[in-house]
Amino acid sequence: MLYSEVVMDHFMNPRNVGTIADADGVGEVGNAKCGDIMRIYLKIKNDVIEDVKFETFGCGSAIASSSMATEMIKGKPLSQALTLTNKAVAEALDGLPAHKLHCSVLAEEAIKNAIKNYYDKNGIEYNEEQFKESAHEHGHCDI
Amino acid sequence: MKIYADNAATTKMSKTAIQAMLPYMEEIFGNPSSLYSIGQTAAEAVFKARESIAECLGCMPAEIYFTSGGSESDNQAIRSAAEFGAKKNKKHIISTAFEHHAVLHTLKKLQKEGFEVTLLDVNENGIVNPEQVEQAIRPDTCLVTVMYANNEIGTIQPIAKIGEICRAKKVTFHTDAVQAVGHIPVNVKNDNVDMLSISAHKFHGPKGVGVLYVRKGIYLSNLIEGGSQERGKRGGTENVPGIVAAAAALKEAVSDLPESSQKLVPLRDKLIDGLLAIPHSVLNGDKEQRLPGNVNICFEGIEGESLLLLLDAKGISASSGSACTSGSLDPSHVLLAIGRPHEIAHGSLRLSLSDENTEEEIDYIIQEVKNVVNYLRNMSPVWRDLQEGKKNYVIQ
Numbered sequence: 001m002l003y004s005e006v007v008m009d010h011f012m013n014p015r016n017v018g019t020i021a022d023a024d025g026v027g028e029v030g031n032a033k034c035g036d037i038m039r040i041y042l043k044i045k046n047d048v049i050e051d052v053k054f055e056t057f058g059c060g061s062a063i064a065s066s067s068m069a070t071e072m073i074k075g076k077p078l079s080q081a082l083t084l085t086n087k088a089v090a091e092a093l094d095g096l097p098a099h100k101l102h103c104s105v106l107a108e109e110a111i112k113n114a115i116k117n118y119y120d121k122n123g124i125e126y127n128e129e130q131f132k133e134s135a136h137e138h139g140h141c142d143i
Numbered sequence: 144m145k146i147y148a149d150n151a152a153t154t155k156m157s158k159t160a161i162q163a164m165l166p167y168m169e170e171i172f173g174n175p176s177s178l179y180s181i182g183q184t185a186a187e188a189v190f191k192a193r194e195s196i197a198e199c200l201g202c203m204p205a206e207i208y209f210t211s212g213g214s215e216s217d218n219q220a221i222r223s224a225a226e227f228g229a230k231k232n233k234k235h236i237i238s239t240a241f242e243h244h245a246v247l248h249t250l251k252k253l254q255k256e257g258f259e260v261t262l263l264d265v266n267e268n269g270i271v272n273p274e275q276v277e278q279a280i281r282p283d284t285c286l287v288t289v290m291y292a293n294n295e296i297g298t299i300q301p302i303a304k305i306g307e308i309c310r311a312k313k314v315t316f317h318t319d320a321v322q323a324v325g326h327i328p329v330n331v332k333n334d335n336v337d338m339l340s341i342s343a344h345k346f347h348g349p350k351g352v353g354v355l356y357v358r359k360g361i362y363l364s365n366l367i368e369g370g371s372q373e374r375g376k377r378g379g380t381e382n383v384p385g386i387v388a389a390a391a392a393l394k395e396a397v398s399d400l401p402e403s404s405q406k407l408v409p410l411r412d413k414l415i416d417g418l419l420a421i422p423h424s425v426l427n428g429d430k431e432q433r434l435p436g437n438v439n440i441c442f443e444g445i446e447g448e449s450l451l452l453l454l455d456a457k458g459i460s461a462s463s464g465s466a467c468t469s470g471s472l473d474p475s476h477v478l479l480a481i482g483r484p485h486e487i488a489h490g491s492l493r494l495s496l497s498d499e500n501t502e503e504e505i506d507y508i509i510q511e512v513k514n515v516v517n518y519l520r521n522m523s524p525v526w527r528d529l530q531e532g533k534k535n536y537v538i539q
């Protein structure tokens with residue numbers, strides 16, 4: 001099989017699919033030309049992620065990565081969500097095929113983008129370094 | 144329900160083909176080059192298979208070469224014509240943008256070796272115009288290679304006309320007929336072809352058996368050096384069971400042809416019409432000039448791999464041209480060649496039918512594809528933006 005059981009479970013029964021109408025932060029990464037886009041919606045209260053939803057256009061591993069990543073940050077303080085790595089997402093999924101690892105990168109970046117969007121909207125100061133894109137693993141599609 | 148709808152990828156072996164090959168794995172396992180009787184009986188079987196295949200294609204048995212498959216046949220045909228051309232300082236080759244990679248990658252390699260390659264545009268309907276070929280031919284053109292029918296979008300090319308042009312201009316003409324033979328009538332004489340590739344697993348024969356037709360008088364060189372098998376043009380002990388089964392499968396496919404396409408075409412058209420009822424979908428490739436079993440449609444706002452996985456969960460085996468399914472970075476070169484933008488090409492679905500598929504299965508496929516496309520669109524940020532008017536639909 002191409003995918004692990006955990007990936008298939010999160011793909012077939014994705015958690016947290018949808019939108020949040022009055023989201024406090026929205027982040028989007030990817031490019032339709034490359035075949036995947038992830039959009040993350042956050043509801044934040046007292047620096048804690050109260051709710052999170054996602055929409056994804058992409059392959060099985062992109063949908064599963066979104067589902068897993070949103071599960072991993074739900075109910076967590078922002079400081080903790082910011083430490084979520086693509087590696088942790090991939091590990092939680094019991095591994096991804098090598099050519100699909102960029103999907104977990106997208107999930108990490110979509111979450112960071114959403115948090116950054118929340119900080120920007122609310123004039124909260126942050127360290128730019130935290131939001132640097134991991135370009136090296138991201139460059140799977142050069143359009 | 145379990146529905147196999149990926150016959151362009153490979154087919155289930157026919158009972159006839161399986162029965163035909165069994166004796167050559169059991170009692171008649173001899174090497175055709177051996178002198179004792181089980182060897183010679185095997186040689187006789189290869190001889191008969193060659194005759195039978197020649198009859199199906201309309202050529203002489205001496206013009207048939209057995210190979211390991213469609214890819215090897217393509218490689219050998221193109222390499223031979225290039226080698227012959229180079230001897231006369233003719234190093235220009237004409238092909239099309241949507242050939243199988245067995246052709247395209249061979250041409251790419253030849254380019255590195257100093258050949259010039261012209262890849263013709265295949266137009267929005269996925270059909271090459273014979274005039275394009277005529278205009279592209281130069282004094283130094285040594286080969287024209289144009290596929291008979293495309294493996295992804297099923298469009299059938301005007302091979303006889305292209306062959307006529309090449310014959311008149313004295314340019315060697317090869318066609319990759321892997322998707323055509325056994326599915327539509329093919330006759331190498333009527334079609335004016337010099338070389339033609341076929342592959343047994345595409346017409347209910349075994350995998351790993353191919354044929355290269357080479358017209359008498361056309362230069363052929365070896366890819367595989369070895370013994371004197373195949374008149375010295377392809378070394379290696381013959382795949383006797385495979386060859387016998389390939390011949391049986393082809394004979395059966397060709398004799399069933401009028402009947403099977405009469406059954407398939409209405410099923411195909413019903414499936415196309417049913418799927419095009421899904422909003423913002425488009426058929427890839429000409430509707431008329433297409434293989435009897437091929438359906439290929441793009442759905443805007445979704446990605447093909449997730450579509451395939453969900454259809455698999457519903458028991459439907461199909462294929463897609465999305466980058467994720469090709470294992471490469473780009474979506475299908477065929478869909479890009481007919482002008483589909485990247486984001487649309489990612490959302491393609493190919494269903495390729497055989498005459499085992501039923502009308503009931505077609506109804507089921509239509510229903511399930513509708514459900515799955517809706518489901519994926521509902522979680523797609525691209526679809527949301529289209530629906531909310533933030534982006535314009537590419538497919539109306």
Ligand SMILES: Cc1ncc(COP(=O)(O)O)c(C=O)c1O
Nearest residue numbers: 212213214243245294321322342
């Ligand atoms: C058009 C075309 N050419 C060549 C091939 C390669 O054939 P084979 O798998 O027998 O090498 C295929 C099958 O994948 C094909 O569809």
